[in-house]
Amino acid sequence: MGYSQLTPRNSNFWNQVYFGGNLGLGFGNNSFNASISPSAIYQATEQFGVGMGINFNYAKFRDAKLVAYGGSVLSLFNPIPALQLSAELEQLKVYRELELDGGNLEENYWSPALFLGIGYGNRNVTVGIRYNVLHDQQKSIYADAFMPFVRVYF
Numbered sequence: 001m002g003y004s005q006l007t008p009r010n011s012n013f014w015n016q017v018y019f020g021g022n023l024g025l026g027f028g029n030n031s032f033n034a035s036i037s038p039s040a041i042y043q044a045t046e047q048f049g050v051g052m053g054i055n056f057n058y059a060k061f062r063d064a065k066l067v068a069y070g071g072s073v074l075s076l077f078n079p080i081p082a083l084q085l086s087a088e089l090e091q092l093k094v095y096r097e098l099e100l101d102g103g104n105l106e107e108n109y110w111s112p113a114l115f116l117g118i119g120y121g122n123r124n125v126t127v128g129i130r131y132n133v134l135h136d137q138q139k140s141i142y143a144d145a146f147m148p149f150v151r152v153y154f
Contacts, residue, residue: 016043020153033059041153049076057141063099068092068141084126086117111139126151
């Protein structure tokens with residue numbers, strides 16, 4: 001008796017993978033911030049996609065500096081072609097430093113985020129809003145739990 005493993009000769013896996021992410025740059029009065037978050041999505045079905053990403057953020061506001069990096073897992077669901085629902089679990093390692101007259105205050109901690117979002121668009125570009133259900137005003141690197149987004153995948 002013999003056994004064999006059948007392997008498809010032409011795998012469609014890479015034809016269902018889309019690459020994209022986010023770039024951010026901000027300037028203000030005595031402030032600067034930059035972020036880069038590349039990601040990849042595997043479109044498992046016409047309605048459902050799942051993926052992962054990496055994140056890097058740098059910010060300087062007056063006498064404070066912040067560096068955060070980490071990763072995320074993302075799922076996208078399109079109940080109809082123009083409507084996209086999303087869930088993203090993000091985990092960032094955060095280093096914050098605040099320069100004070102009596103010395104520096106340094107913090108080093110993990111900051112989780114769970115974003116639930118809704119957007120409008122097509123397969124490649126989606127515009128919407130997401131909400132961080134784990135938002136912590138003291139520890140989050142994001143100013144607000146609600147955040148607009150633009151997703152672009154190729």
